[in-house]
Amino acid sequence: MPRKPTLSPSKISTYLACPSKYRWTYVDERGRWYIRAKSYFSFGTTLHKVLQRFHDARDAGVQTVGQALAAYEESWIDAGFESPEAMAQAFAEGKEIVEQHVRREIERPPEAxxxxxxxxxxxxxxxxxxxxxxxxxxxxxxxxxxxxxxxxxxxxxxxxxxxxxxxxxxxxxxxxxxxxxxxxxxxxxxxxxxxxxxxxxxxxxxxxxxxxxxxxxxxxxxRDYENLAPVWKPLCTKCDFLPLCRRHPEFDEPEEPSS
Ligand code: SF4
Structure with a gap:
């Protein structure tokens, strides 16, 4: 029996936002050359890793604020930041988030x-x-x-x-x-x-x-992704796949206003 295809919330959300984006992300291999690292993914992944360890009862290594901050430093992902300054600011913000979260969790009585x-x-x-x-x-x-x-x-x-x-x-x-x-x-x-x-x-x-x-x-x-015409939308201006969609003759991108 062939394995059934899988769909995740992020695949479904991507499709609903733009079927062409779904094509380039999950169906057509050409899309992979255009995907750029995003600082918000790096930041989110780092924080998730630390909180995962803090809340995992099997992980005894991250139970205090100090241990959580050490785990944060170890887990930091530096991909996708625009400049060293932007990364330093995000790093400091993340540290504050970890510290506040762990303090709140330690101080609150465990209901669950x-x-x-x-x-x-x-x-x-x-x-x-x-x-x-x-x-x-x-x-x-x-x-x-x-x-x-x-x-x-x-x-x-x-x-x-x-x-x-x-x-x-x-x-x-x-x-x-x-x-x-x-x-x-x-x-x-x-x-x-x-x-x-x-x-x-x-x-x-x-x-x-x-x-x-x-x-x-x-x-x-x-869906027939091979014959899908990309449709311009405000989302396109920040989309990694804009160069790919621009090559399609039916892509109706508005002209930039002349200054
Ligand atoms: S550039 Fe626009 S149409 Fe093309 S994949 Fe991105 S959001 Fe979709």
Whole structure:
């Protein structure tokens, strides 16, 4: 039996933002020469690595603020920064974020226990397998499971944002499939401020979401990318693949206003 294709929240979000971007990122190999390192990915990956170690009960090496800061320095990824000054500023900000997060976690009484970090979950949705990696999964004494997703670049979030976030809905679907019958909620934690937003899909909303996901998954997997004409949108101005799309005769890029 051939293996089923996989779709992740980031693949689906990429497609929804721009099908051509999905093509260059995941389908057409020519795209790989155009992908540039991004400082925000480097920054986020570094912070995720440190918090993963701090919250992983099996990792006894990162339990204090000092240990977390040492792990941060070891884990630092320097790719994609525009200048040494920009990197130094991001490094200092990240240090502050790690310190504040670890202090808050040490000081707050533990209501829940972390049962998984960086956990990869899968759910067979028929034509494809939905996969998703969850930053953290906490379990409360009443059996409720809470998905915690870190946002490293954000000062704020809200319950409304979590309720309408595609990835958070995918994660809820994945956790509900993996732990049937358990109450599940999802939380985004804005690391720069420590503020959080939380939401939980009802059974009915989850079922509608699942149907929509299956439909969009089918569309993604059956699209004729070879003959896809790129369509200009504001997103294009910062897109790595702009040089590729510009070569297409139907790409309708607005002319720059003459000065
Ligand atoms: S340049 Fe625009 S149309 Fe092309 S992949 Fe990027 S966002 Fe999509």
């Amino acid at each position: 226990r972390t049962i998984a970090v960086e956990k990869l979950l899968r759910a067979d949705l028929g034509d494809f397998v939905l996969i998703g990696r969850i930053d953290r999964l906490d379990e409360y004494p009443d059996g409720t499971l809470e998905i915690v997703d870190y946002k490293s670049g954000r000062e704020a979030t809200s319950d409304e944002e979590v309720a309408s976030d595609l990835a958070m809905c995918c994660y809820q679907l994945l956790v509900r499939e993996r732990y049937p019958g358990r109450p599940v909620r999802a939380t985004i934690l804005a690391l720069r401020s420590g503020t959080a937003g939380t939401a939980s899909l009802t059974d009915e909303a989850l079922s509608v979401f699942r149907e929509d996901l299956v439909a969009i998954g089918r569309e993604i997997l059956s």
